[in-house]
Amino acid sequence: xxxxxxxxxxxxxxxxxxxxxxxxxxxxxxxxxxxxxxxxxxxxxxxxxxxxxxxxxxxxxxxxxxxxxxxxxxxxxxxxxxxxxxxxxxxxxxxxxxxxxxxxxxxxxxxxxxxxxxxxxxxxxxxxxxxxxxx
Amino acid sequence: xxxxxxxxxxxxxxxxxxxxxxxxxxxxxxxxxxxxxxxxxxxxxxxxxxxxxxxxxxxxxxxxxxxxxxxxxxxxxxxxxxxxxxxxxxxxxxxxxxxxxxxxxxxxxxxxxxxxxxxxxxxxxxxxxxxxxxxxxxxxxxxxxxxxxxxxxxxxxxxxxxxx
Numbered sequence: 001x002x003x004x005x006x007x008x009x010x011x012x013x014x015x016x017x018x019x020x021x022x023x024x025x026x027x028x029x030x031x032x033x034x035x036x037x038x039x040x041x042x043x044x045x046x047x048x049x050x051x052x053x054x055x056x057x058x059x060x061x062x063x064x065x066x067x068x069x070x071x072x073x074x075x076x077x078x079x080x081x082x083x084x085x086x087x088x089x090x091x092x093x094x095x096x097x098x099x100x101x102x103x104x105x106x107x108x109x110x111x112x113x114x115x116x117x118x119x120x121x122x123x124x125x126x127x128x129x130x131x132x133x134x135x
Numbered sequence: 136x137x138x139x140x141x142x143x144x145x146x147x148x149x150x151x152x153x154x155x156x157x158x159x160x161x162x163x164x165x166x167x168x169x170x171x172x173x174x175x176x177x178x179x180x181x182x183x184x185x186x187x188x189x190x191x192x193x194x195x196x197x198x199x200x201x202x203x204x205x206x207x208x209x210x211x212x213x214x215x216x217x218x219x220x221x222x223x224x225x226x227x228x229x230x231x232x233x234x235x236x237x238x239x240x241x242x243x244x245x246x247x248x249x250x251x252x253x254x255x256x257x258x259x260x261x262x263x264x265x266x267x268x269x270x271x272x273x274x275x276x277x278x279x280x281x282x283x284x285x286x287x288x289x290x291x292x293x294x295x296x297x298x299x
Contacts, residue, residue, distance in 0.1 A: 016161075
């Protein structure tokens with residue numbers, strides 16, 4: 001009986017870990033792709049944190065949430081931050097290279113051009129600020 | 136996103152409900168107790184009949200008064216959350232029946248599915264059942280009339296600005 005419970009407990013832990021690991025791996029893969037493709041956006045690194053924002057013209061949450069959140073962050077950080085907006089319908093090549101699966105997607109790059117965070121879906125201003133503070 | 140009357144929805148109560156569902160489902164699996172999964176389905180069913188989260192009494196009478204969870208009241212539509220709970224009941228009931236009939240893999244898979252979707256809602260702020268509700272609204276199906284709160288992606292938790 002106790003062996004069975006222990007086995008099931010271990011299985012439950014494994015399932016939870018696999019779920020968390022799966023999510024983490026997807027994000028890591030996206031970050032690696034972003035790192036490999038950073039020079040598709042710049043010729044020279046801007047030496048400041050960058051937010052690469054993928055959107056489309058018909059993306060409502062992009063207009064209603066993501067864009068205002070980015071405006072808020074840009075206003076707070078001013079010249080210390082660069083935001084690059086990419087229309088995935090105009091630049092499907094970039095969206096593909098960066099592994100963008102949905103919009104909005106935001107990548108946060110540090111001053112060395114290293115992709116450090118990816119947000120699949122809407123990322124609020126508070127979350128972006130928290131992430132930027134660690135860069 | 137048309138103008139509509141939003142109501143006060145305590146997302147802490149929803150989160151407490153989800154945390155209980157996750158915990159009890161995982162415990163049901165660990166201790167191999169299909170009746171516990173059936174109990175979760177029953178509580179969710181009672182909650183659904185009352186148009187409230189199933190485990191709301193625990194939040195209301197224990198967690199909130201003791202300050203273990205603080206209210207997180209936002210302007211939102213309660214209907215998609217009710218629909219989401221209804222979907223949970225369907226899966227939990229099907230899972231419980233499968234378990235009692237000896238189809239353990241199917242049964243526990245359904246129980247884990249509910250736990251996983253509850254976790255996505257509780258920790259990721261994304262309610263799959265609500266997203267399905269809003270998606271069905273687009274087809275003008277009877278009973279599905281609510282639009283997501285302005286500025287909120289269908290299924291996502293409303294932003295803090297929607298606090299009431």
